[in-house]
Amino acid sequence: xxxxxxxxxxxxxxxxxxxxxxxxxxxxxxxxxxxxxxxxxxxxxxxxxxxxxxxxxxxxxxxxxxxxxxxxxxxxxxxxxxxxxxxxxxxxxxxxxxxxxxxxxxxxxxxxxxxxxxxxxxxxxxxxxxxxxxxxxxxxxxxxxxxxxxxxxxxxxxxxxxxxxxxxxxxxxxxxxxxxxxxxxxxxxxxxxxxxxxxxxxxxxxxxxxxxxxxxxxxxxxxxxxxxxxxxxxxxxxxxxxxxxxxxxxxxxxxxxxxxxxxxxxxxxxxxxxxxxxxxxxxxxxxxxxxxxxxxxxxxxxxxxxxxxxxxxxxxxxxxxxxxxxxxxxxxxxxxxxxxxxxxxxxxxxxxxxxxxxxxxxxxxxxxxxxxxxxxxxxxxxxxxxxxxxxxxxxxxxxxxxxxxxxxxxxxxxxxxxxxxxxxxxxxxxxxxxxxxxxxxxxxxxxxxxxxxxxxxxxxxxxxxxxxxxxxxxxxxxxxxxxxxxxxxxxxxxxxxxxxxxxxxxxxxxxxxxxxxxxxxxxxxxxxxxxxxxxxxxxxxxxxxxxxxxxxxxxxxxxxxxxxxxxxxxxxxxxxxxxxx
Ligand SMILES: Nc1ncnc2c1ncn2[C@@H]1O[C@H](COP(=O)(O)OP(=O)(O)OP(=O)(O)O)[C@@H](O)[C@H]1O
Numbered sequence: 001x002x003x004x005x006x007x008x009x010x011x012x013x014x015x016x017x018x019x020x021x022x023x024x025x026x027x028x029x030x031x032x033x034x035x036x037x038x039x040x041x042x043x044x045x046x047x048x049x050x051x052x053x054x055x056x057x058x059x060x061x062x063x064x065x066x067x068x069x070x071x072x073x074x075x076x077x078x079x080x081x082x083x084x085x086x087x088x089x090x091x092x093x094x095x096x097x098x099x100x101x102x103x104x105x106x107x108x109x110x111x112x113x114x115x116x117x118x119x120x121x122x123x124x125x126x127x128x129x130x131x132x133x134x135x136x137x138x139x140x141x142x143x144x145x146x147x148x149x150x151x152x153x154x155x156x157x158x159x160x161x162x163x164x165x166x167x168x169x170x171x172x173x174x175x176x177x178x179x180x181x182x183x184x185x186x187x188x189x190x191x192x193x194x195x196x197x198x199x200x201x202x203x204x205x206x207x208x209x210x211x212x213x214x215x216x217x218x219x220x221x222x223x224x225x226x227x228x229x230x231x232x233x234x235x236x237x238x239x240x241x242x243x244x245x246x247x248x249x250x251x252x253x254x255x256x257x258x259x260x261x262x263x264x265x266x267x268x269x270x271x272x273x274x275x276x277x278x279x280x281x282x283x284x285x286x287x288x289x290x291x292x293x294x295x296x297x298x299x300x301x302x303x304x305x306x307x308x309x310x311x312x313x314x315x316x317x318x319x320x321x322x323x324x325x326x327x328x329x330x331x332x333x334x335x336x337x338x339x340x341x342x343x344x345x346x347x348x349x350x351x352x353x354x355x356x357x358x359x360x361x362x363x364x365x366x367x368x369x370x371x372x373x374x375x376x377x378x379x380x381x382x383x384x385x386x387x388x389x390x391x392x393x394x395x396x397x398x399x400x401x402x403x404x405x406x407x408x409x410x411x412x413x414x415x416x417x418x419x420x421x422x423x424x425x426x427x428x429x430x431x432x433x434x435x436x437x438x439x440x441x442x443x444x445x446x447x448x449x450x451x452x453x454x455x456x457x458x459x460x461x462x463x464x465x466x467x468x469x470x471x472x473x474x475x476x477x478x479x480x481x482x483x484x485x486x487x488x489x490x491x492x493x494x495x496x497x498x499x500x501x502x503x504x505x506x507x508x509x510x511x512x513x514x515x516x517x518x519x520x521x522x523x524x525x526x527x528x529x530x531x532x533x534x535x536x537x538x539x540x541x542x543x544x545x546x547x548x549x550x551x552x553x554x555x556x557x558x559x560x561x562x563x564x565x566x567x568x569x570x571x572x573x574x575x576x577x578x579x580x581x
Contacts, residue, residue, distance in 0.1 A: 041082035111326050171274055171291040201318060256306070274287075338406070362399070367530060423504070454487075
């Protein structure tokens with residue numbers, strides 16, 4: 001069952017954004033100050049242009065000419081100052097944005113890594129990937145751009161309105177009228193936008209999920225002839241995504257044209273009212289011209305603010321999804337206690353997968369150091385679940401799984417892998433060198449130790465690779481066959497050197513030749529360790545020191561192979577049917 005990741009509420013998103021500003025408050029403060037100064041310098045030109053008009057209109061001769069020259073030089077000087085201040089403001093704002101993006105990315109990764117494996121496995125991969133890529137990019141882009149653009153624009157808009165009000169209060173009211181219209185439309189828009197953008201992000205996350213599962217399972221889809229069904233699912237997802245996108249587009253089609261109209265209104269107002277006032281001699285022509293120029297200037301900042309408000313809606317929905325990861329359950333705290341010995345104990349363990357009922361119902365088991373134990377039972381009996389609990393990947397809902405008296409799941413990863421390691425047939429090759437792939441298991445291992453580990457699992461082929469241990473693996477680089485990937489995984493087990501290895505389907509689905517080669521390597525790895533094997537072939541159970549039979553989340557039988565066959569219970573029946581008796 002797949003559970004969806006939470007989405008953070010608006011207050012959490014605001015707190016997170018505030019945290020970003022606090023984290024870099026000096027740079028942010030400098031950006032603010034530079035913007036205020038730049039906006040102040042930008043106000044001088046229209047005002048002085050008005051003065052030039054008045055000077056030309058009221059006086060003549062050489063004194064008027066020299067005044068005009070002087071004012072023109074001041075306008076030029078203020079424009080240069082504005083350009084220089086804006087440039088530095090832009091540079092600092094970009095620096096602020098980049099640092100904030102880096103922090104958001106790191107925090108996102110840290111939070112995902114802090115989630116319990118069981119949670120990560122249960123959330124839709126497409127959603128997690130969309131949050132870690134598209135959503136983080138949207139937030140980063142906004143933080144990078146919003147600080148310079150919105151700050152500059154807001155300060156400019158405020159200063160321009162202030163300047164017109166000072167110039168002439170009546171003309172200033174025309175500007176306030178424009179702001180009032182924009183504010184009403186914005187309010188209407190904002191009330192609807194968050195839900196619409198959240199729905200759009202979720203729909204595109206779901207689309208990514210359907211796409212990735214279809215591509216990931218392409219062979220299964222082909223083999224089972226599921227193309228039509230997958231196409232249907234894809235079309236349904238595309239349809240939902242299209243509808244949610246149309247909704248946000250519609251909101252924008254209302255917002256922007258209304259705003260466009262509201263730009264022309266104050267200009268018309270200034271020309272009409274200003275004209276009337278001028279003809280009554282209440283204001284000078286220069287004042288009307290300066291006010292008209294200011295209102296022309298207002299279009300730019302208001303446009304920028306609106307563009308960002310619109311962008312802010314979609315990126316705050318993205319931010320809510322990125323921050324939502326913080327609301328997901330976290331792995332519990334790690335213990336500093338040291339296991340007293342290598343004994344593994346399972347006491348009255350119950351376990352339920354997320355949103356499900358118990359699949360283990362009070363399991364008790366003790367594994368002696370050095371013992372070879374086989375877990376058998378029908379499909380769905382709970383063997384793999386118990387294996388994951390024994391390996392410390394999941395925590396029991398109640399009861400305890402301990403090694404040397406310490407809860408296995410409470411051990412930090414670097415300590416856990418020296419105790420217990422789970423080997424499955426899912427062998428991930430990381431996009432890294434052979435050395436990098438091996439050092440994951442033991443970061444301080446030397447090259448000779450890495451070579452010994454490879455030799456222990458018969459991975460001599462590493463020496464034949466173009467750059468030996470430095471050969472890049474994974475992705476588009478050198479591709480390993482399944483058997484080699486498995487050897488690499490086993491070499492990691494040798495390096496981690498745990499006292500207990502849990503095998504779950506380690507070789508069950510490999511082809512016979514590969515399985516034979518791998519089993520040879522596996523035998524070398526298991527030498528001298530406690531082994532708990534989830535046995536799919538009864539031969540493994542036959543060779544084990546003890547067989548534990550599971551059925552419907554409980555241990556139904558336990559003993560040596562011979563004892564269990566003699567007892568004539570479930571295991572004996574399995575054994576007989578396996579032999580065709
Ligand atoms: N990831 C999961 N989410 C929810 N339920 C699960 C999950 N994995 C297993 N289960 C359920 O838990 C129960 C035990 O499954 P488990 O895989 O542990 O059994 P198993 O004995 O290992 O079976 P198999 O031999 O088929 O692997 C089953 O009912 C299964 O449907």
